[in-house]
Amino acid sequence: MFIPGILITIATFPGVIIHELAHQLFCRWFKVPVFKVVYFQPSNPAGYVQHEIVSNKWHSLLISVGPFIINSLIAMIVAFPTALPVFKFDNANIADYILIYLGISIAMHAFPSIGDAKSIWQDVKDPATPFWAKIVGYPVIGLIYIGSIGSFFWLDLAYGVALAVGIPNLLVNILA
Template sequence: MFFIPGILITIATFPGVIVHELAHQLFCRWYKVPVFKVVYFQMANPAGYVLHEPANNKLQSIMISIGPFFLNTILGALIAFPAAIPVFKFDNGNIADYLLIYLGVSIAMHAFPSRGDAQSLWQSLKESDTSLIAKILGYPVIGLIYAGAIGSFFWLDLAYGIAIAVGLPTLLISLLG
């Protein structure tokens, strides 16, 4: 195992950061939660963020926090899938195919919500008006977010991105063809 500074990974996979923040913003819009500021990408920590009003209910807070998991996963797979056929089925991909696979991996590997997302969700759930059902749903989500953050030290995010953008299309191709 070798160490690569996080900022270099962030720069190399900036499309995923942009889509991650776009997902937060999109979920805010879907739930009509006003957004004050969006930074899609910056050369600092955090690489991007969305500042918004508190959601109207705790389920909305959970969904806004985990929105990138859904959007980045789906978009990463959809972008890489057309390139997977020539690259993995016929072994004759071109530069555009490899670019699409890079984009798919980059986007999918930023699907995991960040520790900042977990902290925001934690603050929301510990308020006195939080229902028991929201706590039952929300606290395990926070635990999974932190587990993903720890796993990213061991390249779990990259493994996930490859699984979604390369493994899933390859599996579908082998099942269909």
């Protein structure tokens, strides 16, 4: 079944917004000036953050992968309160299902974009980049491209369901 990516992006817009907020948050943490932020638009790219060129390669890498960290954490936090009513007590209400939807949509947009991979590539191919940053950066670039290809096969949805449904359900089963 083929569904145009823009329809998925519109349906999961909370994840796009959190993704861009994560980039912006990491820029602020590292005191990198931000020139423009588009949190969501129904086109490609769905959102973006334009910021100053980052001289510190570690900071640049973290700004690029920040959404993976932030979106993943927020998705689990948002969806976790629904685990007991949905999976154990079978007394979920509409708010529980809205939280699951939010968790899944936020997690679906955790993967860094191809633009983020290109930014990391520019950093790691620079001769001045420290060796350790290259050791971390090259595999990250590969994982981003694998994630991008995987999104065609619904990897992003599988990741979203795993974080927003699977992990809370697993924790409830372990702890309850």
